[in-house]
Amino acid sequence: MRILGAAAVVALLTGPAYAQAPNINLIPELQSKSPEEKEADAVREKAYKESLKKIPDAKASSDPWGNVRGADAPKTTAPAKPRTKTGSTAN
Numbered sequence: 001m002r003i004l005g006a007a008a009v010v011a012l013l014t015g016p017a018y019a020q021a022p023n024i025n026l027i028p029e030l031q032s033k034s035p036e037e038k039e040a041d042a043v044r045e046k047a048y049k050e051s052l053k054k055i056p057d058a059k060a061s062s063d064p065w066g067n068v069r070g071a072d073a074p075k076t077t078a079p080a081k082p083r084t085k086t087g088s089t090a091n
Contacts, residue, residue, distance in 0.1 A: 033041070
């Protein structure tokens with residue numbers, strides 16, 4: 001009787017576990033391409049590579065504010081005064 005009860009418990013617990021497993025086919029049937037599709041893909045890939053060659057190399061500075069700042073502007077700032085526990089900077 002205990003064996004039958006244990007089998008029933010195992011059977012009841014495997015149902016929810018089986019329901020959680022995704023029903024996904026990890027190895028779909030391979031579809032071969034026709035010669036026309038292969039040729040169209042080759043033409044498309046060639047056009048893509050040619051369009052990539054037309055993009056100029058960006059060698060300019062990437063600083064958007066570079067022309068706004070003056071050439072003699074200091075690059076670093078003075079260190080900030082240490083704050084007290086209350087947050088004020090007065091002595």
